[in-house]
Amino acid sequence: MFPLIIRGRNSPGELHKWRNFIASLTFLQNPSSFSSASAAADLTRRKGNTFTLSYLVESLGFTTKLAESILRKVTAEKTNSNPDSVLSLLRSHGFTDSHLSAIIRTYPRLLSLDAESSLAPKLRFLTSRGASTYELTEVLSKVPKILGIKKDKALSRYYDFVREMTVADNKSSEFEKLCRSLPEGSAQGNKLRNFLVLRDMGVPQRLLLPLLISNHHACCGKEKFEETLKKVVEMGFEPATYRFLEALRMLYLLSDKTIQEKLCFYQKLGFSEGEVWEMFKKNPSFLPLSEKNVLNSIEAYLGLGFSRDEFAVLVKCHPQCLNYSSELVKKKAEFLVKNMNWPVKALVSNPTVLGYNLEKRTIPRCNVIKALMSRGLLGSELPSIGSVLVCTDHAFLKRYVIKHDDDKELVANLMAIFTGDHVS
Structure with missing residues (x-):
């Protein structure tokens, strides 16, 4: 096995409920904490983009951290934009908070566009073509990147396409009319x-629309698109899944010769051709990886204490592991094995944990476990890695936090650790 080697990885609504629960507990115990938090928020809002920040947080439900991140990106564009003006313009055209939330999450760069010179003319143009307020808000909240198109002709064409898919009757002949109006063979x-x-x-x-204003080359071809689509269908990919489109893109980008070279490379590593294609079905994006990146990844896993057979099991079960950077894999594995004392075989049995965000998911949950163990509330044995990391936020909180609701102070402390508000 591996002769070549021998030579040389929750619901926001549910989480929001638990945070509201603990907020009420904290308020009952220390009402003054809320006045200080409010003062800090007010101070932040006075630093610039005053209305925008408070609007994103209070009206659209963004976290302060996310809102500030979006505004930093907007200011980094170095344009003369005014996010407040953009929001005011959109609201004047009938966009609700729900529409704006969807738009900004999908296309935050919209806030960096100039309201008067860039956005207003496009909205006037679409309205002049007969777009109603309902149609305009529905279409643009689905694919807001349309507003980034500069030429009226292209803007009109893509807008009509999205309108037919989202607002009009999906069986309308307008689809065919629209396609026949386009030059034969054009991208x-x-x-x-x-x-x-x-x-x-x-x-x-939900999978098609994000591709509309993208550089998804597979969707721009003709003969090769048909050939590649046939291969993907024959391999058994389900069209309703993201993997279907990912497989289509990967096979479209790789020539037959390159694919054969990839198969030969993995066979030298000890994988059969059938195993490679089974891995492809689980994670199409691993196939285009360079030989150098794969070998570096293998070296990283072996250096962390994985045996060659354990690595083979890991990759066949969760080929996404090959896509992770060696540096991140090392950081995550060392934390889980050395800091938390889970054995390497626990990672092999639960490979998805290597793909989880270390700071946002893994460390907060593990810190909750450490806090419980320090109080003798979990017994002498460390819980399984699956019960701690693989479950949803709701399941984790129910299993390790809310069960202690007879001790309000403990629940408050555990929730502070879980949400990252804990100060050690």
Whole structure:
């Protein structure tokens, strides 16, 4: 096995409920804490983009951290934009908080555009073509990147396409009329025609629409698109899943010769051709990886104490492991094995933990476990890595935090650790 080596990885709504629960507990115990937090928030809002920050947080439900991150990116664009003006313009055209939340989450760069010189003319143009307030808000909240298109002709074409998919009757002949109006063989014409093919195969809007204003080359081809689509279907990918489109993109980008070279490389590592394709079905994006990156990844895993057989099991079960950077894998594995004392075999049995965000998910949960163990509330044995990391936020809180609701102070402390508000 591995002769070549021998030679040389929750619901926000649910979490919000628990945070509200603990907030009420904390308020009952220390009402003054809220006045200090409010003062800190007020101080932050006075630093610039006053209305925008408070609006993102209070009206759209963004966390302060996310709102500040978005505004930093907006200011980094170095334009003369005014986010407040952008929001005011959109609201004047009937966009609700729900629409704006969806737009900004999907396309935060919109706030960096100039309201008067860039956005207003496009909205006037679309309205002049007969777009109602309902249609305008529904279409643009689905694919806000349309507003980044500069030319009216392209803007009109993509807008019509999205409108037909989201607002009009999906069986309307307008789809076909729209496609026939495009030049034969053009990249844009091919993209729209291919989108119709994918839609008719069952690819859902939530997966199709984000591709519309993207550089997804597979959707711009014709003959090769058809050939690649046939391969993906024959391999058994389900059109309703993201992996279907990912497989389509990967096979489209790789030539037959390159694919054969990839198969030979993995066979030298000890994997059969059938195993490689099974790995591809689980994670299509691993196939284009360079040989150098794969060998570096293997070296990193072996250096962390994984045996060659354990690495083979890890990759066949969760090929995404090959996509993770060696530096991050080392950091995560060392924390889980050395800091938390879970054995390497626990990672092999639960490989998805290597893909979880260390700071946002792994460390907060592990710190909760440490706090419970220090109080003797979990017994002498460390809980399984799956019960701590693989479950949802709701399940974790119910299992390790809310069960102690007879001790309000303990629950408050555990929630502070879990949400990152704990000060050690």
